[in-house]
Amino acid sequence: xxxxxxxxxxxxQGKINxxxxxxxxxxxxxxxxxxxxxPDVEETGTTFEENSRLKAETLSKLSGLPCLxxxxxxxxxxxxxxxxxxxxxxxxxxxxxKGMEMLLGELxxxxxxxxSAHFSCVLALAVPENETKIFEGRVxxxxxxxxxxxxxxxxxxxxxxxxxxxxxxxFDSAEKNKISHRGRAFGKxxxxxxxx
Ligand code: IMP
Numbered sequence: 013x014x015x016x017x018x019x020x021x022x023x024x025q026g027k028i029n030x031x032x033x034x035x036x037x038x039x040x041x042x043x044x045x046x047x048x049x050x051p052d053v054e055e056t057g058t059t060f061e062e063n064s065r066l067k068a069e070t071l072s073k074l075s076g077l078p079c080l081x082x083x084x085x086x087x088x089x090x091x092x093x094x095x096x097x098x099x100x101x102x103x104x105x106x107x108x109x110k111g112m113e114m115l116l117g118e119l120x121x122x123x124x125x126x127x128s129a130h131f132s133c134v135l136a137l138a139v140p141e142n143e144t145k146i147f148e149g150r151v152x153x154x155x156x157x158x159x160x161x162x163x164x165x166x167x168x169x170x171x172x173x174x175x176x177x178x179x180x181x182x183f184d185s186a187e188k189n190k191i192s193h194r195g196r197a198f199g200k201x202x203x204x205x206x207x208x
Contacts, residue, residue, distance in 0.1 A: 013139065015205070017041045019048060021067040021081035031080070034198060038205050048075055060084065060097060060134035061146055068138035076140060080201075084133035084193060086167045088115065088155060090124035096132075099166065112159055112170050119155060127154045129171065133193040135201050145204065149196030164188060 018040055020028050025044075032042040045052075053070045057063040060083040067081035085099030095102035095115070103111025119127065135147040152174045159169035161181025169181030173191060180188055189195035 013142070015040055015078050015139070017043065017077055019043055019045060019050070019071055019075050019077050019079040021045055021050075021053065021071045021079055023052065027082075034202070035205075038202075040205075043077075045071055050074055053081075055083065055097065057083075058097060060132050061136070061148075063097060064134045064136035065138070065144055065146070068136035069144060072138035072140060078137065078139040080135060080137050082133060082135045082194070082197070084131065086129060086131055086171065088119065088129045090122050090126040090128075091115075091118060103166075108166050109159070112167060115155070115167070116157065116170065127156075129153060129155050131167075131171065131193040133197040135197045137201065137204075147197045147200040147204065149193040149198070149200065151191055151193045151196070 016039075018035070020031050020042055022028055022044065023046055028042065028044045035042055050071050053067045055063040055066070057066055063083040064081045067083070068079045071081070072079035083097065085096050087093035087096050100106065102114070130150050130152045133149045137145045137147070153172050154174075156170050156172055156179055159181065160179045161169050161183075163183060164180045164185075168183075169179050172179045180192070
């Protein structure tokens with residue numbers, strides 16, 4: 013599939029810049045939803061796939077262009093995979109120090125000794141007149157008993173990926189991208205663009 017221009021369904025400039033850099037070798041022009049005056053799409057789905065599909069398909073229809081959207085979050089197994097699709101909304105006023113404290117409190121209150129968790133990321137690529145393509149990435153790990161490290165964002169300081177002695181809060185972004193849910197989902201998307 014030859015894509016020349018793509019809308020990224022995000023208003024987060026950091027995310028848009030990362031995607032721009034990643035798509036440079038493919039000679040794909042990246043435009044943001046804001047540049048095209050496209051609206052924010054409400055995440056009304058109950059799964060990562062539903063939300064990413066909803067965002068990509070809505071904005072692709074409105075713009076007539078291919079659109080890439082992502083949805084991601086942290087799933088804590090002892091909490092029935094919560095906060096999951098609600099990860100951003102779980103933290104009061106997007107204060108993740110508070111969000112992490114609440115999550116650690118919930119986990120302690122659950123009485124479970126299971127601290128396993130995973131991050132998921134689902135990317136959806138909607139292209140007019142085509143079936144939407146889905147690319148998924150996941151990283152498994154455990155929830156620490158307190159935040160460690162100041163790097164990353166969101167719940168990174170309480171998530172220790174499998175096979176590592178430190179949390180994502182101690183990773184630099186290049187290192188994290190190699191094993192993260194988002195890195196893995198984008199790896200599959202890039203392989204698709206390369207025709208692999
Ligand atoms: P969205 O995908 O932008 O809707 O938001 C996902 C939310 O999940 C973020 O606000 C974070 O709270 C959390 N999240 C997703 N990926 C990561 C990650 O790599 N590290 C830490 N938190 C993450």
